[in-house]
Amino acid sequence: MLDHGSACSASPIWTCTHGRLEGNLDAKYEFTFKTLVPDAMESGRLNYEGTSVITMANGARMFGQDSGYFQLHPDGSGAFETTVHIQGGTSDYSNASGRIVASGSFQRSGSAVGSYTGFICPSSDASGCNQ
Numbered sequence: 140m141l142d143h144g145s146a147c148s149a150s151p152i153w154t155c156t157h158g159r160l161e162g163n164l165d166a167k168y169e170f171t172f173k174t175l176v177p178d179a180m181e182s183g184r185l186n187y188e189g190t191s192v193i194t195m196a197n198g199a200r201m202f203g204q205d206s207g208y209f210q211l212h213p214d215g216s217g218a219f220e221t222t223v224h225i226q227g228g229t230s231d232y233s234n235a236s237g238r239i240v241a242s243g244s245f246q247r248s249g250s251a252v253g254s255y256t257g258f259i260c261p262s263s264d265a266s267g268c269n270q
Contacts (some may be wrong), residue, residue, distance in 0.1 A: 147171065150189070160193065160255065167194045170205060170221075183211040191223055199230035201259070203239075215247030225259055234262045 147155035154172040170191045178184035191203040207221035225237040237260050243253015 155189075156251075158251070162255075164193065164255075165196045168192075169194070178208065181210075183217075185209045185211065193223075193228075197230075199228065199232055201225050201228035201232045201235055209245075216245060218242070218244050219251065219253070223257070231261065232259075236260045236262070 147153045149155075150171045150173065152172055152175055154175060156168070156170040158168045158170075160166045160168050168191060171189050172187055173189040175185055175187045178186050186206075186208045188204075188206045191205050193201040193203065195201075203223035203225050205221055205223050207219060209217050209219050211217045220240070220242040223239040223241070225232075225235050225239070227233060228235050237258045239255050239257035239259075241253050241255040243251055245251035
């Protein structure tokens with residue numbers, strides 16, 4: 140869910156998202172926008188970058204550098220795609236790397252649904268990781 144409240148104070152544009160991941164990752168997903176700019180080439184598209192924290196059910200966290208876009212529809216709904224580049228974390232994820240790509244749709248209210256694919260490597264050396 141898109142948020143513009145005090146929980147987003149780490150964002151220079153006071154915008155963040157809060158969500159839940161299900162499936163292979165039973166986790167909370169928190170994203171803090173660093174940038175949100177109109178795409179110069181595609182009408183209705185906003186590109187963004189920021190940071191994320193994925194908190195697993197056991198409390199372990201993964202940290203990500205994210206980039207993606209919103210494609211806005213005239214009624215305020217739209218589509219999104221986000222790429223999370225995993226860059227470490229806590230506990231078993233302290234040296235993790237990998238990538239998660241999520242895509243889906245959102246409503247004017249800020250609620251969103253989608254799916255994700257990707258891989259997480261237990262160490263920063265991805266050479267032995269099953270991608």
